[in-house]
Amino acid sequence: MSAIKPGGVQKFMEQFINAVLTTIPIGVLAQSAFTLRFGNTVATILRFRALGSVATAFIATLGPITGLRTMIIAHFSSGYFGGTIYSILNIFIQLSFSTTAVILGGQTLANINPGTLSLIVGIIIIGVCCLIPCFIGYDMVHVYERYAWIVTSVIMLFLWGLGGKAGYDINTQKLFEDTGRALSADILSFGGIVFGSFSGWAPVAADYNCRLPADTPPMRVFLLTFLSVFIPLCFVEILGAALMTITDPAYIAAYADGSTGGVIAQVLSPWGHFGQFILVLLALSIIVNNIPNTYSTGLSIQALGRPFAMVPRFFCVFLASVIYTVAGVAGREHFSAILSNFLSILSYWTAFFIVIVAEEHFIFRQKNGPLGGYNLDDYDTLSKLPLGLAGAVVGMSEVWYTGPLEKMAGATYGADLGFENETIQNYVKKGKARLVQGDALVKSDVRQAWSEAQGSDSEPTQVDFLIFTVSGTPHFSLAKCFTINPPNLVTQSLLNVLETLPSPQPKIITISSAGLMRASHKSVPLPLKPLYNYLLTLPHRDKCGAEEVVAYSTG
Incomplete structure (x- = not known):
């Protein structure tokens, strides 16, 4: 430039x-x-x-x-x-x-x-x-x-x-x-x-x-x-x-x-x-x-x-x-x-x-780094490139969603x-935030995450609140557009979280999507409507299932 x-x-x-x-x-x-x-x-x-x-x-x-x-x-x-x-x-x-x-x-x-x-x-x-x-x-x-x-x-x-x-x-x-x-x-x-x-x-x-x-x-x-x-x-x-x-x-x-x-x-x-x-x-x-x-x-x-x-x-x-x-x-x-x-x-x-x-x-791409620089011939070779995973941003405040x-x-x-919110990575590197490896679809892994959050017996810690959000590796096909395996990833993960809640129970914030229901869909910006109507149909069904679980659990 x-x-x-x-x-x-x-x-x-x-x-x-x-x-x-x-x-x-x-x-x-x-x-x-x-x-x-x-x-x-x-x-x-x-x-x-x-x-x-x-x-x-x-x-x-x-x-x-x-x-x-x-x-x-x-x-x-x-x-x-x-x-x-x-x-x-x-x-x-x-x-x-x-x-x-x-x-x-x-x-x-x-x-x-x-x-x-x-x-x-x-x-x-x-x-x-x-x-x-x-x-x-x-x-x-x-x-x-x-x-x-x-x-x-x-x-x-x-x-x-x-x-x-x-x-x-x-x-x-x-x-x-x-x-x-x-x-x-x-x-x-x-x-x-x-x-x-x-x-x-x-x-x-x-x-x-x-x-x-x-x-x-x-x-x-x-x-x-x-x-x-x-x-x-x-x-x-x-x-x-x-x-x-x-x-x-x-x-x-x-x-x-x-x-x-x-x-x-x-x-x-x-x-x-x-x-x-x-x-x-x-x-x-x-x-x-x-x-x-x-x-x-x-x-x-x-x-x-x-x-x-x-x-x-x-x-x-x-x-x-x-x-x-x-x-x-x-x-x-x-x-x-x-x-x-x-x-x-x-x-x-x-x-x-x-x-x-x-x-x-x-x-990774410095001359003395793990990958030793850029191999420019690999720019479109799938087998020599990273898989690529999507991340979720939970810090949004817009006219149509806060x-x-x-x-x-x-x-x-x-x-x-x-x-x-990108700065949270700095806290992870400094040891002020921890990542617990596990699979949200496996109930024992979720229970282990709760245990880590509560600390040890000598230094117990009360969990005040939980922010629940799940992402997965997307797959694309012309027939089904974007899908995630399993198709009920969010719903099942949320069920595992709710079934393993510690005592006393923390406040729970679940991250869903705006525009899932007919009324809220009207507030979605026009350029995003095709994304909602066609590309994300199946993932949004899963989000609706998670919202039904929340509604049932809260009476």
Whole structure:
């Protein structure tokens, strides 16, 4: 993503594409969704941005080392099937981000001269413009991105200056900000969104570095990528937060009527027709940001397997463009909700993706490590790759689901702890948490786990509560989609737990799934409905069985 020529000439490059319109709404969310005052917003952005930038910069270093795209590199840590799951997730994430981008671009075009251009037409214009450069190929992507960021960066300086002329009031949100646990929950949740928007580049970070010379110093790639991600994103997100501190009634009305696009149009309104011209350029700046999303979506589609690799990339790119443009038209009235939830989900999967790839690289793939480096010829050889196992994240707090850990962290709506839960691995390594080997389907193993938790006779320990969640190795077939053997894995494991409960009995938190029943299924985001209706039918039957066991046990 940062371009480094063999002769040593270094350039900040494509990552400055983040100095665009699509980054502004993330800063806006701090006050509109989490009521954070400007000082806490800036502190949260800087801290969580640093974490996300480090993660993305690390993944970027693997491009020159391997010469492979990011989703293919994941094969070495998560296996062929695990890498396929990553590719599916990455397709969904890139399409989601592109959807929010075209909605914002459409909003901006529609606000240039209200009433003359509909939001739908604006979205379609942006979607088509994002597609054209991707047809020309990899080299054109690099050439376009190398220079396009200059214009958008100058426009951001204009917005900072015009906003200051309107009057920033950094204390305007102080009366509305939460306190205590609720404030902590707001900061953690917004921090997860910030981390997600930064680490969201990680699954594509090596895609645009893989043609660099293999002897390019990794530290050079790391530092250039870190700085070229951290600087522009912080600069523009803090701008979004600052614009929300303007108390002029015209700005408040502009946000109410036109969301982020309306506010930006109001900022540029003193410049008249030149301001409208700048607004057009700003709307078109989304193309700069959406080209990598669209192009990497095509790469991820091809990474799904050998049959997909034979599909021409231009067709994959065209299909992605059609999908996110149609989705943008369908979700145009729910921009903030889509952006907030998508970025939170993004932080969940990028967190464990980054941790797994990092562990593989630093523990197993060093020259003196157990595997002695990367054997690049094995990238698609199933027998020479890891099996790949799925993990469950229990730290979710979304509009459509709030997990038990989040309810304990926040006052009313909980706190989004998805990516923070990855740190539990550190506690295991330090001996502050223990793993007990066993099979949840074997009652004696479950009883042994209870015994370990209760300590020894000389130092007994009372178990306060149990968080119950089970995962298994998935299998896939076209007829049954994803299945787990045995098909009643969760139900039977829960029965074994309940039948071996110690005394006094602990509180039990069971992790199930949202959207299993007809009523709750309506609240599942539209892009996830096919996953629920078709791909996960049999596993969800097992979850329903477990819920029936809980309902029966509690009377």
